[in-house]
Amino acid sequence: GESVGLHLPTLSVQEGDNSIINCAYSNSASDYFIWYKQESGKGPQFIIDIRSNMDKRQGQRVTVLLNKTVKHLSLQIAATQPGDSAVYFCAVGGTGANNLFFGTGTRLTVIP
């Protein structure tokens, strides 16, 4: 099966700085990658996704970068705000079905 890991369990950044959260996956055949944000007491909230035929995708203040060569995924958050404080999960889509394999999560803390 797929193995997904995040590089850092916690990350603290100053308000206004950019945040980068990294993730590694194991299956080179994986085709679909997603970032979720989970606030305390809530379910995972979809942030952004990317397919393997792309290496970069941008959303509102967020960018996902995919490096298939080294099987690495990152989420960049621009001008981080206190409301961005949460646990961020990367997830990798199954190769045959739409089930997701989740990493262990990185807790982002924004310092005012």
Next chain:
Amino acid sequence: DSGVTQTPKHLITATGQRVTLRCSPRSGDLSVYWYQQSLDQGLQFLIQYYNGEERAKGNILERFSAQQFPDLHSELNLSSLELGDSALYFCASSVDAGVGNTIYFGEGSWLTVV
């Protein structure tokens, strides 16, 4: 609000008991997923249904079962509960079942087994 509704939000029950968790997917979504989130295992995929039929199976125990009804709501049945089954159970849904369909999660049902 993702549009995925789960009940109950919290549940406390004793070991050996059986519980049913209920989920209503987002309007228009045909596929439903169940995930378990525990401190030691993280978010684990349990099972997926599409339009009433089982589509994919993950790390779901034999003591657990699920189904998706004709109105597309889904239920996860957990029986012979053990202390280790205490976790947050999420339902999620997507429009279609194929890879790449965005999956939206509900707020979860927190199960405590005592």
